[in-house]
Amino acid sequence: xxxxxxxxxxxxxxxxxxxxxxxxxxxxxxxxxxxxxxxxxxxxxxxxxxxxxxxxxxxxxxxxxxxxxxxxxxxxxxxxxxxxxxxxxxxxxxxxxxxxxxxxxxxxxxxxxx
Amino acid sequence: xxxxxxxxxxxxxxxxxxxxxxxxxxxxxxxxxxxxxxxxxxxxxxxxxxxxxxxxxxxxxxxxxxxxxxxxxxxxxxxxxxxxxxxxxxxxxxxxxxxxxxxxxxxxxxxxxx
Numbered sequence: 001x002x003x004x005x006x007x008x009x010x011x012x013x014x015x016x017x018x019x020x021x022x023x024x025x026x027x028x029x030x031x032x033x034x035x036x037x038x039x040x041x042x043x044x045x046x047x048x049x050x051x052x053x054x055x056x057x058x059x060x061x062x063x064x065x066x067x068x069x070x071x072x073x074x075x076x077x078x079x080x081x082x083x084x085x086x087x088x089x090x091x092x093x094x095x096x097x098x099x100x101x102x103x104x105x106x107x108x109x110x111x112x113x114x
Numbered sequence: 115x116x117x118x119x120x121x122x123x124x125x126x127x128x129x130x131x132x133x134x135x136x137x138x139x140x141x142x143x144x145x146x147x148x149x150x151x152x153x154x155x156x157x158x159x160x161x162x163x164x165x166x167x168x169x170x171x172x173x174x175x176x177x178x179x180x181x182x183x184x185x186x187x188x189x190x191x192x193x194x195x196x197x198x199x200x201x202x203x204x205x206x207x208x209x210x211x212x213x214x215x216x217x218x219x220x221x222x223x224x225x226x227x228x
Contacts, residue, residue, distance in 0.1 A: 011174065012196035028172050028200060030225035032145040035172070058142050058149070060125065060221070062176065062196070082126035082176070086142060107174070109223070111144035 011062055015039055015103055033111035040066065042100035050092040055110040060084040064104025067097040089113075125176055129153055129217055147225035154180065156214035164206040169224040174198040178218025181211040203227075 015023065023039040045051070050071055061079040068077040068085070071092035077085065087093055098104045129137065137153040159165070164185055175193040182191040182199070185206035191199065201207055212218045 008191060008193070008197055008199050010196045011198060027198070028223070030147055030170070030223075030227060033147050033225065035223065056144070060176075062174075077122060079122070082124045083122055084125060084141070085122050107221075109142070109144075109149065111147065113144060 011037055011105055011107065012103075015105075019043075019103070027107070033109055036106075036108045036110070038106040038108055040064070040095070040098040040104045040106070041102070043098055044096060045094035050094050051087075052090055052092050053087075053110070054089055056089050056113060057087045057108055057110050058084065059087065059106055059108040062105045062107050064099045064102050066095060066099070066104050066106075069094050069096045125151055125219055125221065126217075129219075133157070133217070141221070147223055150220075150222045150224070152220040152222055154178070154209070154212040154218045154220070155216070157212055158210060159208035164208050165201075166204055166206050167201075167224070168203055170203050170227060171201045171222055171224050172198065173201065173220055173222040176219045176221050178213045178216050180209060180213070180218050180220075183208050183210045 009027075019039065019041045022043045025037045027035040027037050029035070061081060061083050063081050065081075066079045068079060070077065076096060079085070123141075133153065133155045136157045139151045141149040141151050143149070175195060175197050177195050179195075180193045182193065184191065190210060193199070
């Protein structure tokens with residue numbers, strides 16, 4: 001058996017130098033879940049916009065830094081590399097800040113509950 | 115609404131200084147998948163042992179370094195931070211090496227195919 005090309009990928013590679021919009025790539029999909037890589041560079045949720053999702057989302061900040069806000073919660077959530085958070089479906093949240101001088105790489109799992 | 119305690123976790127925290135065995139923690143479970151954090155520090159698969167799993171496994175090396183071997187493939191797979199690989203069910207593989215002087219942190223998703 002020869003070595004299967006392309007079997008190994010890098011979460012921190014294949015990022016264009018210019019990111020006019022957030023970059024979203026599907027990493028893997030299984031029954032009932034989808035994994036995405038999201039790359040932000042200064043991107044934030046539009047003013048007044050809240051994510052209100054039908055699926056749960058577990059998200060890891062793999063690189064960079066960001067600040068989340070949850071609707072109705074005074075305290076913002078500061079995220080740095082290695083930090084992860086589980087956002088139940090319909091928990092309204094927004095991205096208030098991401099680093100502007102470096103890519104912030106998220107790994108997000110969108111899923112149904114057990 | 116007050117800030118929910120414990121909503122944010124850190125993949126690189128809560129690691130004991132001594133790791134006589136690999137450390138495995140469940141991060142999250144959904145319908146048809148399970149996410150684990152695995153921490154290795156010099157741990158490798160026992161001689162002659164191959165993982166032969168009923169579920170698919172997608173694994174990210176979040177920190178550290180490791181070398182995998184796939185049964186029947188001559189070339190080993192060197193992994194550093196950010197690299198990820200998808201291991202279909204029953205693809206026999208083993209961990210041939212992990213860093214001895216630093217924790218290697220894996221994020222593994224065990225799942226059923228679509």
